[in-house]
Amino acid sequence: MKKPIILVIILWTTVVSSTYFWIQLEKKQERETLAHDTAHAFFQQLVHTRLWNANHGGVYVPVTDTLKPNPYLTDDPLRDLSTMQGLRLTKINPAYMTRLIAEIAAVSDGVKFHITSLNPIRPENRAMEWEAEWLRSFEDGKLEQGAFFNTEKGHEFRYMAPLFVKDACMKCHAKQGYKSGDVRGGISVTLPYIAPSGLANLSASYSIVLLSGILLIGLGGGIIDKKHTRLIQTNKKLNYEIEERKKVEAEKSLIIEDLTLAVEKIKALSGIVPICMYCKQIRDDKGYWNQLEAFISEHSKAEFSHSICPSCMEIHYPDIAGEAQEKD
Secondary structure, three states, X not given: OHHHHHHHHHHHHHHHHHHHHHHHHHHHHHHHHHHHHHHHHHHHHHHHHHHHXXXXXXXXXXXXXXXXXXXXXOOOOOOEEEOOOOOEEEXXXXXXXXXXXXXXXXXXXXXXXXXXXXXXOOHHHEOOHHXXXXXXXHHOOOXXXXXXXXXXXXXXXXXXXXXXXXXXXXXXXXXXXXXXXXXXXXXXXXXXOOOOOOHHHHHHHHHHHHHHHHHHHHHHHHHHHHHHHHHHHHHHHHHHHHHHHHXXXXXXXXXXXXXXXXXXXXXXXXXXXXXXXXXXXEEOOOOOEEOHHHHHHHOOOOOOOOOOOHHHHHHHOHHHHHHHHHHO
């Protein structure tokens, strides 16, 4: 009985484990999809903002102590302007605008951006190792990349998609040999400190379910095993009693058979028995004549031993009979 219980426990463990890993996989996929869609939305927002800037040839903002003119636009005669009131303005092109937004994001704990390229104009925009690997995949036809990374600060999701050269970009990047449609670089988006998707709680819950099921199966199996053992013992006892009754019945049948034969023999001796008046032979039911002792032995349990009575001794052995009388 223990073997079926073990098989049920194995089956239960397989079902619970399979369900757990299936749900774990689904949760992981949901988590990756959510992180990917969020990062992609941030990326698209940056692309649209950059496109608006490029379509207007850049935007002008006042020069301040924290916002200096772009040193990589020195060949643009319209980089710096002054208003009639004497306010100094400087042009912010799409790349400079993206970097300024990224610097603002860098001082917070939120989403981080990084504009990069394998051939950057600004050295600080050079790609990190993982960015460079993804940039090369974009040149091979990949349209986006995304993955979770474990860092010293925690678990984060990194996303990156390529920036393609558009006509509005040629003014600054034609000198680098790009043409419209080329992969000029990319923008990476980092979603920091992505919380685990409740896998610890899920594992604990399924562990409780698994152990509870095994406990119930063990207890239920133990109860069933005891009842099964009692049933086997009861069946053995019943089979023993049946065999004993069969033996008693067999003995009774033998006794009845013996009694029946005895009654028949008694009946045979109780009727009128034809006997010869001279030789004393008896005629049986089949018409044969038998010696008296043979007939009685056949029809009863009596046994005979042969001897000679005194009268027959005088008749058949007178000499021996006379000697016997003289001695007396």
